Amino acid sequence: MGMFTMRKPRGFHHSYIYVDERKEKLDKMKENAKRELGMLTEKKEFNPEDIRGKFIEGTTHLKRRKESGKRPLHFIVILFFIMLLAYLWYAISNGII
Numbered sequence: 001m002g003m004f005t006m007r008k009p010r011g012f013h014h015s016y017i018y019v020d021e022r023k024e025k026l027d028k029m030k031e032n033a034k035r036e037l038g039m040l041t042e043k044k045e046f047n048p049e050d051i052r053g054k055f056i057e058g059t060t061h062l063k064r065r066k067e068s069g070k071r072p073l074h075f076i077v078i079l080f081f082i083m084l085l086a087y088l089w090y091a092i093s094n095g096i097i
Contacts, residue, residue, distance in 0.1 A: 034040045056062045091097045 031040065056066055088097070
């Protein structure tokens with residue numbers, strides 16, 4: 001009964017065309033040697049807090065919105081229409097209208 005057996009999908013292997021592995025190893029060795037000699041500072045670990053809010057700082061309109069602290073107007077309009085539709089649905093279902 002070969003109808004319900006699941007085959008493992010074929011693996012994906014991407015070989016890079018323009019990569020020089022020897023050069024990358026040499027650069028890494030040079031960087032490690034400089035770090036050991038004290039010519040470079042220690043490599044800083046990735047911290048998501050470092051990049052949080054960088055996009056807002058780079059755009060003027062988002063920066064103004066964040067500084068004002070107001071909610072956007074379209075949020076209030078959408079909320080109003082949802083409440084209006086809920087009331088109309090209630091009124092129609094109870095025979096008020």
